[in-house]
Amino acid sequence: MAENPSYEVLKQKVKELEKEVLSCNRLKTELEASREKHQTILDNIVEGYYEVDLQGNFIFFNNAMQDILGFEKHEMLGMNNQAFMEKETARKVFKTFNQVFQTGKPSKTFDWVLIRKDGKKRYIETSISLIRSVENNPIGFRGIARDVTEIRQAEMALRESEEKFRLTFMTSPDSINLNRLSDGMFIDINTGFTQIMGYTRNDVLSKTSAELNIWVDIKDREWMVAQLKKHGVVKNMEARFRSKDGTIRHGLMSASIIRFEQEDVILSIVRDITEQKRTQEVLIQSEKMLSVGGLAAGMAHEINNPLAGILQNAQVIANRLSADHPMNQKAAEKIGVPMDLIVQYMEQRKIFELISSLREAGNRAADIVSNILSFSRKSDLFPSEFNIKKLMDATIEIAGNDYDLKKNIDFRKISILREYEDTAFYVECNGSNIQQVFLNILRNAAEALFDKKMKIDPRIIIRILGEKNGVRIEIEDNGPGIEEVIRKRVFEPFFTTKPVGLGTGLGLSVSYFIITENHKGRIFVTSLPGQGAKFVITLPFKHSDQQDL
DSSP: OOOOHHHHHHHHHHHHHHHHHHHHHHHHHHHHHHHHHHHHHHHHSSSEEEEEETTSBEEEEOHHHHHHHTOOHHHHTTOBGGGGBOHHHHHHHHHHHHHHHHHOOOEEEEEEEEEOTTSOEEEEEEEEEEEEOTTSOEEEEEEEEEEOHHHHHHHHHHHHHHHHHHHHHHHOSSEEEEEETTTOBEEEEOHHHHHHHOOOHHHHTTOBHHHHTOBSSHHHHHHHHHHHHHHSEEEEEEEEEEOTTSOEEEEEEEEEEEEETTEEEEEEEEEEOHHHHHHHTOSOOOSTTHHHHHHHHHHHHHHHHHHHHHHHHHHHHHHHTOTTOHHHHHHHHHTTOOHHHHHHHHHHTTHHHHHHHHHHHHHHHHHHHHHHHTTTOOOOOOOEEEEHHHHHHHHHHHHHTOEETTTTEEGGGSEEEEEEOSSOOEEEEOHHHHHHHHHHHHHHHHHHHTOTTOOSOOEEEEEEEEOSSEEEEEEEEOSSOOOHHHHTTTTSTTOOOSOTTTOOSOHHHHHHHIIIIISOOEEEEEEOTTSOEEEEEEEEOSSTTSOOO
């Protein structure tokens, strides 16, 4: 009996269905294996992987993403990205997601600042791309997130360090400059360099100190570079430098070799000690007055050591009575006496004022001793060529800061008239010493002009004129003038018309020796009572034929 055709067709279809089921099971197994494989990969990569829907809610993420945020898996599923972002970051993220949605183009690098569950900030570098459905419709976003917190913190620390260095570099009152070790070329200078040396940044960039003739003795630089190459550092090296206007400045230099922009650079820090040197050598000696100077010097040396002890101990006493010093507070607490009570007692008994008076008296005595010693020592300062007009202008500026409350003297209230010839008069001299002479005369004039008996508008006329072999400087005031008997003695050592305790009588005598002995010039004064006084200084040129005026 033949089989039913319908049965055979049905049997064939069953076989085909069985094959399809087997194929589906195989595909299911392969799909599950693939999912497991990709999940394993995602869970073991260092970077975070995430998927969010179009509203920014997490729909999938790996372990690394979970570690970055610090949330549990069940907490993160469905969490919106605004939950772990500050408003500014959320605004930027929305803008970027919207751009990716509108253009369909991925954003490969985007920085997030995320807030972990524990409240700590993490800096994330992430990519963002669009997820599309089978029908090619946008359904969400995916991306890779890399935690770069340590890198960003290191970058911020570096920027802060560089900013601190820049601020220190630019605001330091000391002169700071960077020069290439290989060729000595200037890389940068700070404001202190400009103020001390007179050069602007544009003046020095791509030039060397040798080209600018900054070092008075180039051997000093050669020695410094040799020491740097040998030891890597130089400390407290004294040297002389020439500023832009030719003024010689004394500097205390420290330098070291640093790495800057992939090359060895000399970092030099110079403290201007010109004023200190000037103070140390302000009094010029002469073999004249040997009898007076020898006796005075012997006495001064005997006085100097105990005087130094007095000043030092006065300073120590003041320090040990300071309420701000931790050691003082500790000592006071140890004996059970509050430091503020000690301070109150000292103020009540005016002990601080007594210490201040002691130090003032000691400093005055020290100045007198220094003045006396000026007659027994020779100066070792080296002369250089200076523009006398500029030296005078600089001295007037210094005098303009002179205000003596006790004497009611304010130099700024004096009219200064400059009557200079157009010629620039350059004289080989010790600039600081010549300024000292100008300053002594200007201060004496100011004291005379502010005499209570005088009812005038104070005025000083300064003339700088050319002579055949030199330059003539006149400083004339409209003060009370000088009587003949006093005028003849104004340059004598220790002669003064000031009350006891207000003058040493050494200012003009030292000025006399600076001009006559050290610079081979002349200084004299002409005056009549009630008609002011005029001091005249003449200084020779280096060569007698320098100018023929």
